[in-house]
Amino acid sequence: MTTTTSPQKTGSPAIGSQVRDYFERVRGGDLGALPAVIGLVVLCAVFASLSPSFLSPINFANLFTQGAGVTVIAMGLVFVLLLGEIDLSAGFASGVCAAVMAVLLTNEGWPWYLSVLAAMVTGVLIGLVLGVLVAKLGIPSFVVTLAAFLAFQGVALILLDEGTNISIRDETILAVANSNLPPLLGWAVLVVGVLIYAGIQLTQMRRRLGRGLLADSFAVIAVRVGALAVVSGVAVYVLNLERSRNPALISLSGVPIVVPVILVLLIVWTFALHRTAYGRHVYAVGGNAEAARRAGINVDRIRISAFVICSFMASIGGIIAASRANSVDPNTGGSTVLLFAVGAAVIGGTSLFGGKGRVLDALLGGAVVAVVINGMGLMGYSASVKYVVTGAVLLLSAGVDALSRKRASASGRR
Template sequence: MSTETENEGPKVDVVDDAPSLLGKGGHGGVGDAVRSYLQRVRGGDMGPLPAVGGLVVLVVIFAAANPLFLTERNIANLFTQAAPLVTLGMALVFVLLLGEIDLSAGVTFGVAMGVFVKLTQPGGMSWPLALLLALGIGVAVGGFIGFFVARIGVPSFVVSLGLFLGLQGVMLVIIGAGGTYRLIPSPIRAIQNQNLPPWAGWTMLAVVLGVLYAVALLDRRRREKSGAPNPPATIMYAKLGVIAVLGAFVVFYLNQDRGTAARSLEGVPIVVPLVLLILMVGTYVLDRTRFGRYIYAIGGNTEAARRAGVNVTLVKWSAFVVCSVLAVVAGIFTVSKVGSADAAMGREIVLSGVAAAVVGGVSLFGGRGRLVHAVIGATVIAVITNGMGLLKFSAGANLAVTGGVLVLAATVDALARKRSGATGV
């Protein structure tokens, strides 16, 4: 829902839809909040609810079918497998919220990682400088797409598809057909192959809960100061409680020894706090900055946002840059996991990234969705891949199931928008 003020331009209320929960200036209770939520669901605004339900069903099915699915080793492996897809899904949210798309995000990180790995071969430059150059490639590609989309008016599908094809040629020039570079700097390899000490996992959980609690309190104080109604404090504590319980379960589980008799292996993978940091910073940007509010406003109604004084060109341009840079970060996680870069890197994952966002509840039509929805959707896809792999299904069957889930999610999104328009929610 977007609003408009005289000095700041359009805004998007992203704080749990408090006015609809409590009524104007009210102090409703938990019952009012639950009834309001159910009303939104009946009106078509289901958010990530279908993805969460599907995730629970998938976990139950795979756990029943194969006892190895819920072992400490496989859960840790699931987190590291999902990290690149989760990050790429979050990257694509920034452009999907605008009603745009970036089909080149995967090959963008492929080119960036090809340059990075080639430059860090023995006798090459230091890995921090090479990493900055790789991130610079993300900035350049995002700026290129943003220029043609925002300034020239070329559809993002066409521009990014052109780059999807063209950057594959660049990869062949950099690495060569069938070529592979393997010597990844040890600090980069550690991201996906090393773990935090057990105590650091608990510290990470405490920091996350502390930050979420502080942000929630500041948000409530801001709303009180502005005279806006607050949702019940019970809802806030319930959400924190659920996060605390789930987080404690994951940390405890990953802190168990999952190694062999010859080598101990325990702790949360290093990539996990890095993904959480991206999620928290990105969520703050989208939910509580003017840039984020403008993205939602443009995705909801571009012309209305322009007439309200939003620099639509700059916002779109910036969103594509953010998307490409985060795509390069997903590439860092990928080369850390596989230990190499080749000419085919990134060709397929971008479609899975779009699928992750859509499955999680981000609308393809723009204006609706959050970063955490992409995380949930990417987890669904990662669970499908992991579980079907344990059950010895073929890659073809895995792709067929993932494609079916994507079509189902897109159908739910379309029906939800139609129902929302019909009910006026």
């Protein structure tokens, strides 16, 4: 008696088949970043129709600089949220790191690169302490980071002499959030980025086909690369327009320097999550920590590393915030920074329940938050209305996440 098995599917499915598969996943509850993308398009359309200045080149550039610090912090929070944990101290951790940089840079006269390095090392040490308390001592992350949330406010006050405002005068630091790339360099970065993305997609397709696995068709890859090139090209074109009201006195054109900084961070952490064993371990622990432990994964090490990455990214977010404000004070990293950062990650599609999310979610969610705050500010709404609307958007995103998980569970996808 012989048994037969169906041959494994290989090759590249047609683009129509992949489109149908995508809609099947959506119907099964795997929404991914779709709600954030739809929300971003709708919000932009609404604000553009209500405020003529919303789509102006200067406001378009402001959207990138306004949301940069929160977006970077949200990227780090994605790693913690993937494990089903939370870090309530990320906002004030960014403020402490920014204060360390400012004190060393302005008061002690350190060069900018050593001051930045010290701020980043501070972020790593903060994450290490938080991670050890959570992973080794078993204290819930909510409690540990809530205590740190309170303590870091005091640490910031100590570093800043009970409330002193320290000005940032170093041109390199100030350029991060306040200067732009030359227009030609902006186009060059766009071309190089698109070519790298196309090369990665084609290499992945060739490797999968060489192993006899299903791979995206050339048509699908062409659509992705083309869409990226068009969207990025439009963005660079608009950013390269003159934004100054008096070009003869001062010229404002080009892609803000903070944009390629964020893109580099996005590429690095996306690669870490999706192309390394470490990334697979993060998703495994977030999906089922006990199963991951039985599979030989060092769960404690993964948890500690997630908090280290989160606080490290918070340090970069604090540096960007200090650059944009030209100073550091006790409010740096405070107020609504943490809430907006967590909201950005969740709105973008990262699950609060762990195991589902991407670094790209922080970028999309950060864009949504920035558009809401910026658009309502242009329309003259008060801070109270902004908070209500942003909270409603966050609650809606969390609701969509919960419902999609239930639907995915019912359809057997999770």
